[in-house]
Amino acid sequence: MTTWFITGASRGFGLEISRQALERGDSVVATARDPEAVREALPGHGDRLLALALDVTDEAQAHDAAASAVDAFGTIDVLVNNAGRGLLAAVEESSDIAVRALYDTNVFGLLNVSRAVLPVMRRRRAGRVLNLSSLGGFASSAGFGVYCSTKFAVEGLSEAMREELAPLGIDVTLVEPGYFRTDFLDRTSLHTEGRLIDDYAPSAGAVRDSVPGLNHTQPGDPVKGAAAVLVLADAKNPPLRAQLGSDCVAELDRKIAQLREESAAWRHLALSTDHDDTRAGAA
Numbered sequence: 001m002t003t004w005f006i007t008g009a010s011r012g013f014g015l016e017i018s019r020q021a022l023e024r025g026d027s028v029v030a031t032a033r034d035p036e037a038v039r040e041a042l043p044g045h046g047d048r049l050l051a052l053a054l055d056v057t058d059e060a061q062a063h064d065a066a067a068s069a070v071d072a073f074g075t076i077d078v079l080v081n082n083a084g085r086g087l088l089a090a091v092e093e094s095s096d097i098a099v100r101a102l103y104d105t106n107v108f109g110l111l112n113v114s115r116a117v118l119p120v121m122r123r124r125r126a127g128r129v130l131n132l133s134s135l136g137g138f139a140s141s142a143g144f145g146v147y148c149s150t151k152f153a154v155e156g157l158s159e160a161m162r163e164e165l166a167p168l169g170i171d172v173t174l175v176e177p178g179y180f181r182t183d184f185l186d187r188t189s190l191h192t193e194g195r196l197i198d199d200y201a202p203s204a205g206a207v208r209d210s211v212p213g214l215n216h217t218q219p220g221d222p223v224k225g226a227a228a229v230l231v232l233a234d235a236k237n238p239p240l241r242a243q244l245g246s247d248c249v250a251e252l253d254r255k256i257a258q259l260r261e262e263s264a265a266w267r268h269l270a271l272s273t274d275h276d277d278t279r280a281g282a283a
Contacts, residue, residue, distance in 0.1 A: 001025060001026055001027060002021070002026045002027070002077045002233070003026065003027045003028075003029070003069070003073040003074075003075055003076055003077045003078070004017075004021050004028045004029065004055075004076075004077070004078045004079075004080060004233075005029045005031070005065075005069055005076045005078070005079045005080070005113075005117055005281070006018050006020070006021075006024060006028060006029065006030050006031065006080040006082060007031050007032075007054060007056055007080065007081055007082050007109075007113055008031075008032060008056075008083030008251045009028075009030035009031055009032050009038050009082070010030075010032035010033070010034055010035075010037040010038050010041065011041075011182070012074065012082075012182035012222065013082055013121040013177070013180070013182060013199075013222060013225060013226060013229070014030070014032070014080070014083070015030075015038070015041055015042070015131065016078060016143075016220040016222050016223060016225070016226035017056045017080060017082070017226045017229050017230070018030045018038070018042060018049075019041075019042060019226070019243045020223075020226050020227060020230055021044045021230065022042060022048060022049060024230075025048075027048045027049075027050075027054060027067070027072075027073050028045075028048065028049055029050045029068075029069040029072070029073070030049060030051050030052070030074070030177070031051075031052045031053070031054035031065055031083075032051070032083075033054070033055050034051070034052065034053075035052055035053045036051075038051040039051045039235070042269035047072075050068065050069065050071075050072050050073070052068055053065075053070050053225050053273060054063045054083075054113075054134045056083045056105060056109030056110070056112055056113055057104045057105060057112070058112070059112040059115070062112045062113045062115070062116040062117075063115075063116045065116070066113075066116040066120060067208060069120075070120055072136070072188040075120060076117055076127065077126070077127060077128065078127070078128045078129075078130065078224070078233045079093075079113070079114070079117045079118075079127070079128070079129045079130065079160065080130045080229070081113055081114065081123075081129070081130070081131045081132060081154075082132045083105060083109055083110075083111045083113075083196050084105060084106045084109075084150075085101075085102060085190075085191065086102075086144075086147050086190040086191065087099070087102050087144075087146050087147050087190070087191050087193075087208070088144065088190055088191070088192050088204075088211060089120070089143065089146070089192060089193040089204065089208075090142070090145070090197060090203070090204035090205075090207050091142065091145040091146060092167050092197060092200070093193050093195050093196060093197055093200065093204065094145075094146045094172035094193060095193060095195070098146075098191065098193060099130075099146050102146055102150055103150055103153075106150035106151070106153075106154065106233070107150050107153045107154065107157075108146075110131065110154060110157070110175070111157070114129070114161070117129075118165070118170070119245065121165075121168075121170050122155070122168055124169075125168055125169040126169045126170065127156075127168065127169070127170040127171075128172075128233055128238070129161065129165070129170065129172045129173070130169065130173050130175055130229060130232060130233060131154055131157075131161075131172065131173070131174050131175065132154075132175050132177070133151045133154050133155055133158070133174045133175060133176045133241075134147075134151045134176060134177060135176060135177065135178045135179070135243075135245075135247065135252075135267040136148035136151045137152060137154060137155045137174065137176055138152075138155065138176065138252065138255055139149035139251050139252075139254070139255045140152070141207070142188065142200075142203040142204045142206075142207055142251070143203070143204035143205075143206075143207030143208055144207070145150075145204075149250065154174070155174060158172055158173075158174045158240075159240065161226050162240055171238050172204070172240070173232050173238045173240065173241070173242055174240060174241045174242070175229060175232065175236075175242055175244065176241055176242065176243045176244065176248055176252075177220060177225055177244040177245055177248060178218075178220055178243070178244060178245030178246070178247035179220055179245065179246030179247055180218055180220030180221070180222045180225050180244075180245065181218045181220060181221065181222060182206065182222050190211070192208065199217070220245040220247070225244050225245070228242070228244055239267065247256065
């Protein structure tokens with residue numbers, strides 16, 4: 001039986017992953033700002049569900065939650081860093097307060113929880129970390145620049161964590177969902193700024209105006225997405241990155257093609273900056 005520690009478990013991917021893990025007989029530490037919402041959404045699982053209050057921006061609370069998980073189940077096998085929030089605004093429109101709040105949850109919150117849980121895994125020389133990134137973790141876009149920058153940070157941290165933790169028996173995987181029919185585009189998760197700059201109306205403004213029509217028509221099925229996360233948790237040789245959704249796969253292909261084209265066009269400039277003795281030695 002696997003013991004999961006899941007953040008942001010009161011809704012969306014976090015709730016559905018918790019549900020499916022419980023339904024197959026695993027134990028789940030489901031954390032959220034409102035643990036009662038978790039209990040109401042996941043009734044009937046007895047002692048295998050431990051719903052805990054956790055604001056991931058509070059590192060002391062993260063350590064307390066990890067300790068409670070170990071007290072209840074003896075260990076933590078899988079950490080799912082799922083808690084997050086969004087921001088829809090042009091980069092210039094984004095206030096300092098809004099940007100810092102986004103980083104506090106999406107980046108520093110992930111670090112807080114990881115620092116709390118990883119000692120448990122290191123002691124056993126076993127475990128799995130699933131960090132929820134996004135399509136926006138490898139391709140940014142107008143209107144989502146600040147949000148995507150937090151996911152770019154998660155990608156960089158996770159690449160290093162994978163190298164650091166692999167020798168200790170701990171696997172790290174980035175889960176990169178496209179657009180799924182969760183509540184991410186609802187006002188409760190996706191924040192907007194009051195300051196609008198007319199010059200950005202054709203770019204970030206157009207994206208902002210399109211969001212209401214996209215909400216709850218996204219191509220991704222969260223039930224299938226959560227099932228894919230369970231597959232990753234069980235995989236013998238999990239990948240560093242796993243894309244979820246046809247839109248995510250298409251965007252990845254587009255980004256790779258763009259990088260190849262641009263790199264080929266400007267390779268002469270890149271190679272021109274080496275010292276002459278470096279080029280001579282290579283020859």
